[in-house]
Amino acid sequence: MEVNSKPGILKRIAGPVVTAINLDAHMYDVVKVGTEQLMGEVIKIDGPDTVIQVYESTTGIRPGEPVVNTGLSLAVELGPGLLTSIYDGIQRPLDVLIQKMGNFIARGVTAPGLNHEKKWDFKPVVHVGDKVTAGQIIGEVQETRSILHKVMIPPRAKGGKVTKINAGSFTIDEIVIELDSGESFPMMQKWPVRIPRPYVEKHSPSIPLLTGQRILDGLFPIAKGGTAAIPGPFGSGKTVTQQQLAKWSDAEIVVYIGCGERGNEMTEVLTEFPALKDPKTGNSLMERTVLIANTSNMPVAAREASVYTGITLAEYYRDMGYDVALMADSTSRWAEAMREICSRLEEMPGEEGYPAYLSSRLSEFYERAGLVQPLCGGSGSVSVIGAVSPAGGDFSEPVTQNTLRIVKVFWALDANLSRRRHFPAINWLQSYSLYMAQLNDYYDEKVSPEWNKLRAWFMEVLQKEAELLEIVQLVGSDALPEAEQITIEVARMIRELFLQQNGFDPVDTYCDLPKTLDMFKMIKTYAELAYAAQVAGVPPSQILGIKSKNEMPQVKFTKDYKPVLNKIYAGMEAEFKELRA
């Protein structure tokens, strides 16, 4: 990196925040701190003082050491080679860091985000004489078996007529295109992480991001380009849900950010994903995935940056026209990183010690989601799913509240459910999706005209159950009217068969829309037969005791479940007929 001003001098060190004097700097310039050249970023300018957050441990650094401004903003390298990588919060590849400094993370080591030696096979899609503009796709590289990387003119370029374009094998630094504007570009581009990448316009999402999770696809769907939050106390299933989405959602690219969470969870993803098959392409899931791991014990300033690094990578693939899903686990740890840094600035904090700008940072982040027309035309999307870890599991705390004001989907995790191993522990009465109206047409046309009605009926039964359970608490279940005893049983079936989905069962972990529809219908059919029998005078104990019902769980756990389902239908028909005879 180039040095464009004379070094400042360190004046004070207290944890991850240091102060320098006599440094010529602008906000968010990247600086090199101390004789070990630790990477940092300017976060405050105050008279002669420049306040810097340092991405590495500051232990052992002393006043008087130099601080050098690079004059550049914190940026990421964008180009082929991102997929299958695992980075820390500032895009240092963790595998490269091991080669450079061993099993433990030392400091003062830099490593570029992309491999600059590797050659990629570049196939141009424009010709000499064509006019190209910023954001336009000029060529392709098969990045992984699943993903064709689109090489683009950088967003802020002038553009012009192509004077030269090279086909063949190149590193990301070699020039592949020259324009009559005098500009020439390699495959790699850089982008400052704190600035959203530009697009032409944003559209209202209308297609669901399918997740293979019945409660999400069936009752509370998120749209492609939408935003969702998963708040929940520890152990309620935030991480497993995020990982399920990373595995099974029908996004083309997945960016998974482990922000201030456990090291072992990232290891788990790293060992599991390469072995799992993407249901869409049949290739390994890793081939569409980028991981960012800035775990809880890694430097807190780099944790703060990790979220921006992640969303910038997501936008880059969106700009190629892909549907990208980004999971951030957990946005609360990001907010806490802001709080830790802010408290060292001796600024007046807002609620619970969080910085006053918490809510604007959160909304700026979620605003980078969306279904857009990228500069190259067509459409691309970034869906953002943020886990929230409320202190004490109390949703009234600032991060949860500020997030809920922004996102459109709320998947409320509930410790009362996880404690009884009802998974996913998503509370069906508290959760909501504000995309329903936009997605109705999709379900109507692409899945089944019955879908929306079945969904509404399920919600109604669950709501009714909640009311009935209050009565049961007072008088016992036997005292309920007969029809309502059946409602209670149907609701139990919805909860146990439909809502519960075991993420660790090889079959049940993923449930596509046709199977979800079949399970909707199976329960509805039982309910219809049951109510009819009850009206015809059959006692509830007999209705609830039919044998074919016991087969229903097998539908979940059987891959080719249709024969099981047919047997259940045949059984129900026969049994109810007999009961009414």
Add this chain to the structure above:
Amino acid sequence: MKEYKTVSKVAGPLLFVQKTEPVSYEEQVSLVLADGTMKRGQVLDTSDDLVVVQCYESTTGLGRDTGVRFLGETFKMPVSKTMLGRILSGGGKPIDGGPEIIPDKRLDINGAAINPYARGTPRDFIQTGISTIDGTNTLVRGQKLPIFSSAGLPHNEIALQIARQAKVPGSDEQFAVVFAAMGITREEANYFMADFERTGALERAVVFLNLADDPAVERTVTPRLALTTAEYLAYELGYHVLVILTDMTNYCEALRQIGAAREEVPGRRGYPGYMYTDLASLYERAGIIKGLKGSVTQIPILTMPGDDITHPIPDLTGYITEGQIVISPELHRKGIYPPINVLPSLSRLMNLGIGKGMTRDDHKKVSDMMYSGYAEGVDLRGLVAIVGKDALSERDQKFLEFADAFENTFVRQGADEDRTIAQTLDIGWNMFIQLPESELEKRIDRDLIKKYHPNYRK
């Protein structure tokens, strides 16, 4: 070495020293009292005009005349294999009358974060012989699994039973225990020491003792010494190390005390806003590393103030650790040992260490069934209190009885009873007889029922 006599302020555990040479962040400090006594401290904040030093020991006798010497390095501790069998103070000095530790190496006590890419997957099942752990909240090597308890409950007994009985079936690798006491009473410490001696565990243990009457600030160092020792034994000498840290609540109180003295903006309930990060810098030091032989498994113990699991100490801990074992005053009152309440307990790494080839093919399903059955039974107890048992359906009555059986046969066991995993799972199946098979089928595959259900086994 230069000695400064420019202390301008002493507040709580902090000393403010003026006009020094450039001093580095977290540099170690010797404080020399007027009578020649030496105390240790560390730099918390350094600038060209003022240095803030945190004293690890009691601040009695510190004042304007205290001499301050900056030692030019961060906190390093000597480590060597000869530490096994030794008892050290919470600051790392031998207190068993034995010789000083002859260092093989001197290591920074803060360690460094394991590169997530270097981590191996913890999946070796540790059999503790306790059903509520092995059966329903399985511990694996390299895991951090805390015990959440309350004052007056037998968490120490349980920790010791784990330390005594823990083994990886079919393995005879080197095993060591590192025990760090923070602010516990002499009596509690004696209880641990007596058990270590009785069972011969002391020979393969390293003990760090910071007792209730030892300086509170020293407690912030004790777990770091313990974990540095554990990492050395594990990653350099190939030991499988079990680290017991007790009581983390006292550790957090010490953090709060330092934060208050620095006049920091507090986070929730007066605890420092960085407590999550600080605790993570301890708990994340559990694990295994690809290609290395040893492992560090952590069992931190904490007492929940007011038995409140949402209190910041258990809350932040639970957000970092890989599950928690929760001890229940209610079960304890019923006379059940170990009074582990499985419902709020969790082992997040369980799925990696159980199943065919590791424990038994039915393990996961048996565990799921026990959880849901017990949860349902416990809920029904509340209902029975209002409407009476007779108002329950036949199905519900069975679950009610199941919950009682669960507590009395599965949870309850002797303090020296060392159950194999097969025994634990079979106890589960014997309780399943009480439930309708259609209920079992909701969670357990038919083939497993046929294979293990007592009705099918002759």
